[in-house]
Amino acid sequence: MNWEPQGITQNQLLHAELAYDAADLLLDVEDRRDRFNAEQHDVFDRIMQSVQENHGECFFVHSGGGGGKTFLCNTIASAVQAQGKVALCVASSGIASLLLVGGRTAHSRFHIPIPIFESLTCRIPK
Numbered sequence: 001m002n003w004e005p006q007g008i009t010q011n012q013l014l015h016a017e018l019a020y021d022a023a024d025l026l027l028d029v030e031d032r033r034d035r036f037n038a039e040q041h042d043v044f045d046r047i048m049q050s051v052q053e054n055h056g057e058c059f060f061v062h063s064g065g066g067g068g069k070t071f072l073c074n075t076i077a078s079a080v081q082a083q084g085k086v087a088l089c090v091a092s093s094g095i096a097s098l099l100l101v102g103g104r105t106a107h108s109r110f111h112i113p114i115p116i117f118e119s120l121t122c123r124i125p126k
């Protein structure tokens with residue numbers, strides 16, 4: 001893999017992901033943050049602190065249906081992108097990915113080599 005700066009700028013995905021208008025994103029983030037509830041504020045601050053300090057942590061955000069997870073995740077993605085960093089929004093299903101800004105299925109985005117058939121199910125015991 002070519003890690004030279006020129007190689008990085010030639011990576012089309014990276015180029016597209018770094019081409020956002022930071023000023024536009026910041027305005028959107030500020031508007032959304034003003035509307036956050038207390039829990040969304042807490043999660044946003046905690047995750048952004050982790051990003052800022054490069055902790056490389058994983059977070060699991062859980063709530064009942066319609067609790068504001070997607071709203072929060074889109075705001076976090078925009079806040080990360082506004083800093084000139086890369087945030088890739090992925091979901092496990094195509095329908096879920098449509099709710100995320102610039103969202104794609106993880107399968108498509110990362111070229112996960114799992115064959116998908118209509119008859120496939122996931123055997124997760126209760």
Ligand SMILES: Nc1ncnc2c1ncn2[C@@H]1O[C@H](COP(=O)(O)OP(=O)(O)OP(=O)(O)O)[C@@H](O)[C@H]1O
Nearest residue numbers: 035036037040063064065066067068069070071072
């Ligand atoms: N802080 C907020 N201010 C204004 N609208 C909000 C806020 N949080 C969420 N919403 C709105 O509430 C609705 C439900 O939020 P959202 O889709 O983010 O919930 P969710 O937890 O992802 O839902 P689900 O679990 O069903 O996927 C959406 O229309 C969203 O725009």
